Amino acid sequence: MSETSGQLPFGSDLTSLSEPSASVPGLHYTADWISPEAQDTLLSSIDNQPWSTQLKRRVQHYGHRYDYGRRSVATTSQTAVPPFPTWARQAATRLVSEGLMDQEADQVIINEYQPGQGISAHVDSLPHFGPVVAALSLGSSCLMDFTNPEDGSKLAVPLTPGSLLVMTGPARFTWRHAIAARKSDPGPTGRVPRGRRVSITFRTLIHPSR
Numbered sequence: 001m002s003e004t005s006g007q008l009p010f011g012s013d014l015t016s017l018s019e020p021s022a023s024v025p026g027l028h029y030t031a032d033w034i035s036p037e038a039q040d041t042l043l044s045s046i047d048n049q050p051w052s053t054q055l056k057r058r059v060q061h062y063g064h065r066y067d068y069g070r071r072s073v074a075t076t077s078q079t080a081v082p083p084f085p086t087w088a089r090q091a092a093t094r095l096v097s098e099g100l101m102d103q104e105a106d107q108v109i110i111n112e113y114q115p116g117q118g119i120s121a122h123v124d125s126l127p128h129f130g131p132v133v134a135a136l137s138l139g140s141s142c143l144m145d146f147t148n149p150e151d152g153s154k155l156a157v158p159l160t161p162g163s164l165l166v167m168t169g170p171a172r173f174t175w176r177h178a179i180a181a182r183k184s185d186p187g188p189t190g191r192v193p194r195g196r197r198v199s200i201t202f203r204t205l206i207h208p209s210r
């Protein structure tokens with residue numbers, strides 16, 4: 001794999017991608033972190049939540065709400081933010097027991113992407129979130145684009161359903177991550193159409209009261 005750029009193999013046969021960290025220091029990818037059955041169960045739990053389906057890009061927070069517009073952790077609406085459901089607590093505990101997070105996550109965000117939707121390049125808020133960010137992918141695959149603003153290095157990481165992506169060190173603090181707003185991704189044998197993707201991101205808050 002190229003050190004600074006390139007596209008990893010992407011397609012239905014992608015089962016053994018194991019080292020995007022070879023190119024992005026601090027990035028750890030685990031395919032099949034949860035089974036297909038567990039993915040179905042999680043998606044059902046998420047889909048049975050009584051939240052709005054009217055939002056263009058559906059977002060749900062647990063534990064605390066982070067307001068991307070204001071770049072702050074919302075305090076006024078704390079009571080409107082549900083505590084972790086059991087499945088989120090179990091996953092947060094597992095992340096610690098497997099040594100992937102030092103501290104148990106106390107904030108979870110769920111993002112839903114319909115084909116054509118993405119997320120612009122960013123670093124998760126440095127003042128608000130701790131040193132490890134872990135994202136679990138459900139539903140459709142997609143490519144996540146990592147860019148190092150210091151030297152322009154790029155890497156596209158395929159996120160397959162059931163996979164876990166953990167960002168630490170430079171991957172967390174320096175590199176930007178993004179998902180292009182498009183309906184398909186380039187693959188080795190042509191375009192790979194996207195379906196609905198749901199991600200669950202686990203983070204720790206540095207200042208929960210701010």
Ligand SMILES: O=C(O)CCC(=O)C(=O)O
Nearest residue numbers: 109111119124135199201
């Ligand atoms: O959808 C994802 O996997 C990533 C979401 C993300 O980067 C974020 O909410 O900060």
Ligand SMILES: [Fe+2]
Nearest residue numbers: 122123124177
């Ligand atoms: Fe992010």
